[in-house]
Amino acid sequence: MSVETVEINDAIFCSPHIKEVCQECGYDGREENDAFYGFNPIDREPLASPLVTITKDGLHQCKKHGSTGCNQCFGWKKQITRARAAAKKAGKK
Numbered sequence: 001m002s003v004e005t006v007e008i009n010d011a012i013f014c015s016p017h018i019k020e021v022c023q024e025c026g027y028d029g030r031e032e033n034d035a036f037y038g039f040n041p042i043d044r045e046p047l048a049s050p051l052v053t054i055t056k057d058g059l060h061q062c063k064k065h066g067s068t069g070c071n072q073c074f075g076w077k078k079q080i081t082r083a084r085a086a087a088k089k090a091g092k093k
Contacts, residue, residue, distance in 0.1 A: 003027040008060045009074035010036060013049055018060075021046035034084075037077045044087040047079050 003025045004015040012029040014022040020029045031041040050073040051063040062073035 005029065006060060008049065008052065009069055009071075009076065011047060011074070011076040012036075013047075018049045018052060019046065020049070033076065034080060037080055039080060039084065042084060042087055044080070044083040047076055047083070050074075 003022075005012050005027070006015040006018070008018070011020070011033050013020055014025040014027040014029070016022075017024060019025075019027070020033065021027070028046075030044060030046060033047065034041045034044075052060045053063050053066075055061055055068065059068045061068045062070040064070075064073055067073075
């Protein structure tokens with residue numbers, strides 16, 4: 001089964017639900033997102049996407065700031081780093 005995905009500021013999510021790990025779609029983008037930022041994949045909590053809207057050009061932007069490249073809302077590397085640290089602390093690999 002092929003899952004439609006969307007890229008938001010360099011991270012990949014399922015398109016229908018904007019989730020990095022989506023049970024409904026059967027999608028898990030953690031490995032791809034970790035690799036993009038230079039990390040080896042580990043079992044970590046998924047990224048949490050903020051509320052987004054779609055621009056007239058079809059790009060996703062954060063609803064809070066109205067920016068497609070918002071590092072405050074779309075700070076994926078920082079979120080991944082924190083999730084990886086929490087996973088390691090919890091003993092996940």
